[in-house]
Amino acid sequence: MTIDQPVSVAETREIWDAKARFWDERMGEGNAWHLTAVGPAAEELLAITPGDRVLDVGCGNGVLARRLAGLGAAVTATDFSQVFLDAARERSASLPYADRITWRLLDATDGAALRDLTAEPFDAIVTTMALQDMPEIGPLAAATPTLLRPGGRFVAVIPHPCFNTVDAVRVTETREVNGEMLTEVGIRISRYLTPLTSLGVGMRGEPRPHHYFERTVSAYLAPWLAAGMVLDGLQERPVRGPSRPGSLAPESDLPVILAFRFRRGTS
Numbered sequence: 001m002t003i004d005q006p007v008s009v010a011e012t013r014e015i016w017d018a019k020a021r022f023w024d025e026r027m028g029e030g031n032a033w034h035l036t037a038v039g040p041a042a043e044e045l046l047a048i049t050p051g052d053r054v055l056d057v058g059c060g061n062g063v064l065a066r067r068l069a070g071l072g073a074a075v076t077a078t079d080f081s082q083v084f085l086d087a088a089r090e091r092s093a094s095l096p097y098a099d100r101i102t103w104r105l106l107d108a109t110d111g112a113a114l115r116d117l118t119a120e121p122f123d124a125i126v127t128t129m130a131l132q133d134m135p136e137i138g139p140l141a142a143a144t145p146t147l148l149r150p151g152g153r154f155v156a157v158i159p160h161p162c163f164n165t166v167d168a169v170r171v172t173e174t175r176e177v178n179g180e181m182l183t184e185v186g187i188r189i190s191r192y193l194t195p196l197t198s199l200g201v202g203m204r205g206e207p208r209p210h211h212y213f214e215r216t217v218s219a220y221l222a223p224w225l226a227a228g229m230v231l232d233g234l235q236e237r238p239v240r241g242p243s244r245p246g247s248l249a250p251e252s253d254l255p256v257i258l259a260f261r262f263r264r265g266t267s
């Protein structure tokens with residue numbers, strides 16, 4: 001459903017609070033998306049060194065924060081949903097490295113709240129599958145250079161803006177090839193340049209859909225370029241895992257996520 005009116009952060013938070021527990025149960029320590037696309041892209045681009053101080057923005061149930069803490073990072077894991085943070089903390093409590101994760105309520109569209117985090121700069125900032133859920137990404141981009149030490153990196157993983165959008169039509173085609181019936185799922189895209197706000201499905205069966213704020217690739221990158229950050233890493237990945245009717249097949253040649261890394265200059 002396309003939405004023409006501006007959407008407030010309060011509205012988006014109310015929806016995430018309502019489905020955080022469902023999401024946590026389904027995500028656990030990673031679904032196929034996280035284990036085969038989101039997590040590997042984030043970890044490769046972050047290239048964690050033990051002792052790195054990492055800020056996770058929109059951490060959800062903490063699936064990535066736990067992985068990074070397991071690699072030796074000290075993680076400040078933040079989200080604007082207290083329900084998500086409570087679930088994340090409970091899920092992490094028994095880990096031997098639970099004390100390497102600090103959970104903190106943070107609205108990533110709030111520039112003043114972001115600036116409050118700057119007491120000790122981070123080696124890296126990461127945000128996975130969250131920028132598309134925020135009505136504004138400018139405040140986070142503007143705060144990025146001040147939150148990072150010189151040379152620090154900012155890594156984002158988002159649904160691929162070209163191939164994985166709410167209004168992409170999944171097209172299933174069956175044809176005969178060399179005497180065999182072959183079924184392929186592809187996508188048909190008819191909108192890209194016009195930003196779209198709509199309600200979409202994050203996980204099948206979830207209690208409520210949430211808002212997606214869809215932007216072009218250049219609109220995602222522009223705020224970090226304007227903040228003086230240097231783009232030095234890009235990845236596009238498909239999801240691998242069990243095939244489901246109407247979903248892209250595990251062997252699909254289409255990427256479902258785009259991941260990018262920016263670096264702060266060393267001066």
Ligand SMILES: C[S@@+](CC[C@H](N)C(=O)[O-])C[C@H]1O[C@@H](n2cnc3c(N)ncnc32)[C@H](O)[C@@H]1O
Nearest residue numbers: 016058059060079080081107108128129130133
């Ligand atoms: C699709 S989930 C992804 C969660 C997690 N990063 C992951 O990869 O599984 C999006 C997350 O962004 C959070 N979020 C959305 N808008 C936010 C905002 N303005 N500030 C902070 N977190 C936000 C939601 O509460 C939710 O946890």
